[in-house]
Amino acid sequence: xxxxxxxxxxxxxxxxxxxxxxxxxxxxxxxxxxxxxxxxxxxxxxxxxxxxxxxxxxxxxxxxxxxxxxxxxxxxxxxxxxxxxxxxxxxxxxxxxxxxxxxxxxxxxxxxxxxxxxxxxxxxxxxxxxxxxxxxxxxxxxxxxxxxxxxxxxxxxxxxxxxxxxxxxxxxxxxxxxxxxxxxxxxxxxxxxxxxxxxxxxxxxxxxxxxxxxxxxxxxxxxxxxxxxxxxxxxxxxxxxxxxxxxxxxxxxxxxxxxxxxxxxxxxxxxxxxxxxxxxxxxxxxxxxxxxxxxxxxxxxxxxxxxxxxxxxxxxxxxxxxxxxxxxxxxxxxxxxxxxxxxxxxxxxxxxxxxxxxxxxxxxxxxxxxxxxxxxxxxxxxxxxxxxxxxxxxxxxxxxxxxxxxxxxxxxxxxxxxxxxxxxxxxxxxxxxxxxxxxxxxxxxxxxxxxxxxxxxxxxxxxxxxxxxxxxxxxxxxxxxxxxxxxxxxxxxxxxxxxxxxxxxxxxxxxxxxxxxxxxxxxxxxxxxxxxxxxxxxxxxxxxxxxxxxxxxxxxxxxxxxxxxxxxxxxxxxxxxxxxxxxxxxxxxxxxxxxxxxxxxxxxxxxxxxxxxxxxxxxxxxxxxxxxxxxxxxxxxxxxxxxxxxxxxxxxxxxxxxxxxxxxxxxxxxx
RNA sequence: GCGCCCGUAGCUCAGUCGGAUAGAGCACUGGUUUCCUAAACCAGGGGUCAGAGGUUCGAAUCCUCUCGGGCGUACCA
Numbered sequence: 125x126x127x128x129x130x131x132x133x134x135x136x137x138x139x140x141x142x143x144x145x146x147x148x149x150x151x152x153x154x155x156x157x158x159x160x161x162x163x164x165x166x167x168x169x170x171x172x173x174x175x176x177x178x179x180x181x182x183x184x185x186x187x188x189x190x191x192x193x194x195x196x197x198x199x200x201x202x203x204x205x206x207x208x209x210x211x212x213x214x215x216x217x218x219x220x221x222x223x224x225x226x227x228x229x230x231x232x233x234x235x236x237x238x239x240x241x242x243x244x245x246x247x248x249x250x251x252x253x254x255x256x257x258x259x260x261x262x263x264x265x266x267x268x269x270x271x272x273x274x275x276x277x278x279x280x281x282x283x284x285x286x287x288x289x290x291x292x293x294x295x296x297x298x299x300x301x302x303x304x305x306x307x308x309x310x311x312x313x314x315x316x317x318x319x320x321x322x323x324x325x326x327x328x329x330x331x332x333x334x335x336x337x338x339x340x341x342x343x344x345x346x347x348x349x350x351x352x353x354x355x356x357x358x359x360x361x362x363x364x365x366x367x368x369x370x371x372x373x374x375x376x377x378x379x380x381x382x383x384x385x386x387x388x389x390x391x392x393x394x395x396x397x398x399x400x401x402x403x404x405x406x407x408x409x410x411x412x413x414x415x416x417x418x419x420x421x422x423x424x425x426x427x428x429x430x431x432x433x434x435x436x437x438x439x440x441x442x443x444x445x446x447x448x449x450x451x452x453x454x455x456x457x458x459x460x461x462x463x464x465x466x467x468x469x470x471x472x473x474x475x476x477x478x479x480x481x482x483x484x485x486x487x488x489x490x491x492x493x494x495x496x497x498x499x500x501x502x503x504x505x506x507x508x509x510x511x512x513x514x515x516x517x518x519x520x521x522x523x524x525x526x527x528x529x530x531x532x533x534x535x536x537x538x539x540x541x542x543x544x545x546x547x548x549x550x551x552x553x554x555x556x557x558x559x560x561x562x563x564x565x566x567x568x569x570x571x572x573x574x575x576x577x578x579x580x581x582x583x584x585x586x587x588x589x590x591x592x593x594x595x596x597x598x599x600x601x602x603x604x605x606x607x608x609x610x611x612x613x614x615x616x617x618x619x620x621x622x623x624x625x626x627x628x629x630x631x632x633x634x635x636x637x638x639x640x641x642x643x644x645x646x647x648x649x650x651x652x653x654x655x656x657x658x659x660x661x662x663x664x665x666x667x668x669x670x671x672x673x674x675x676x677x678x679x680x681x682x683x684x685x686x687x688x689x690x691x692x693x694x695x696x697x698x699x700x701x702x703x704x705x706x707x708x709x710x711x712x713x714x715x716x717x718x719x720x721x722x723x724x725x726x727x728x729x730x731x732x733x734x735x736x737x738x739x740x741x742x743x744x745x746x747x748x749x750x751x752x753x754x755x756x757x758x759x760x761x762x763x764x765x766x767x768x769x770x771x772x773x774x775x776x777x778x779x780x781x782x783x784x785x786x787x788x789x790x791x792x793x794x795x
Numbered sequence: 796g797c798g799c800c801c802g803u804a805g806c807u808c809a810g811u812c813g814g815a816u817a818g819a820g821c822a823c824u825g826g827u828u829u830c831c832u833a834a835a836c837c838a839g840g841g842g843u844c845a846g847a848g849g850u851u852c853g854a855a856u857c858c859u860c861u862c863g864g865g866c867g868u869a870c871c872a
Contacts, residue, residue: 288871686831795834
């Protein structure tokens, strides 16, 4: 079933052509803002009148003469400078609703696209060795809903979770494991105490330096001592430790690892600029060469070593990556995000392709060396000094970085996944990166005109103070903590409002409401701007929130339950209906809105803007609430009751479909 | 400096690519429960769409400039 707006667009455009002889006329049909202008309005006559140099009102009259639309609308009215106002016929509305109700494929009679595409959606993409925090929430759920919507519309969607598992932090992972191993040697968790100390003396330069010196000294000593044959071979402790990793308790290792990873990062941050050095070794022409290196470069050295040498340290990294994904999967499941391990295709997936990517760009004379790094200088990008801005594809130390993996990924998606469209869902700060990525991929001939790339950006999630959401101690808010709090708060509301429900039911409602509220708050904001997150507002029953809609749904379900008590056979009344008896304004308003669902989905999909969909659903829930108050269902007379039951049923189906199928938010029978 | 995003009611935000009198919610004021969940509904006040020019039948929306905010700008992602 085609959206009404599409039918109107086609019919009016044809009439415009018939009236003027002009081809490709645009009818520009929109939903009217005010019922006094009908249900839809066509705005195309003004523009066309200019094109053919005639009076727009006269043209509109001519168009109406040529318009065959009496199967859908009342007689069109011409208003203002040349609007054509259209009001749907009651019978047409009724037929539409009946058709939606008759759909047995749970698609609410919404057609799949006639031009399906293979679409890659790149989203979520958390980093290895980190807990997901609120910064990952938006990409994860916005990407998920985009994938769901496009899939519903019939596109062939390939989800790609491009996890950050091969960049610089890669070396930090190994360094973290090294510290865990050394902590075992010392018989204490020094990383834990020092993590706290480092934070505490952040402001005190003298103390900080003293602490960092001690850390460096111990590091050197540990490194020197861990040798069987050559200095720093790690054969006594570190390598045996890595071999045993798989035998360790997963939960315990994960929590230790999170801590030590923070430690590695903080140490590196703290020592930068202190000119501390540690001994290191490098393989040069098959021989180890020993020299001192800046302490802050240790993790980078580890990255290079690991990207070059392939051994058990690689396996250790693989293991940590598995641990991370294991944890992420729990969050995805909690969020009802459809990602699975099958969708994981992270940076490391491309590791063997990276040298080839760099070589190819060199061969094509696109990549050149600059300040020791291998760079592409795509046209049109300049830095602060006005010089060409480099897109660095290989660092001066030889390591690859995210530009390289993203280039490999775009190449893979186009050439091997046969993507016709690629959507990247990341925060707005990465815009320049993606512009340069696309420019480079175009210059290399990988990205051609028949492939559409789109960077779907979003702003930062702010706390109620208007600053990026952080904990009191200044850290990123852990995503699972945020969800816990939302569920906790929701459960208090459930307890207060509906104390008679069973414990299991309360818990399940609290979960649906809490998680739904967090997700919905995000969706309902225009994704391009930063938005201020507030538990109170998200969980409020008033306004454009998940609970408000879940409540509308629960009320419909309640009517259905009460109907049974009253001996009303809802199913029978619904099937006995062949035409609706719509008389009240509230019924009409609701009915009209229900048939517009597909229009909302199309608009949301076209711009990858979930807030269009939430706005639609909120309107629907509001119109239902108005209807609910104005038009009693179960005590209605026999001629009205089936129609009202039908409106209830379709409202519930639409809300459930929008929330659950497209947004991944659960509905509840009671709340 | 340059680039991108943004500036709409006291607050938080919409505004479907130029359409008619700029919309919600919160907060504020008043009203509605012998009636299907009042976690709701109804009514009311509240605006120089940051400012100034321009484009045209018509601008919150497009162009130019100014002011104000955020982000990015060579080896993090």
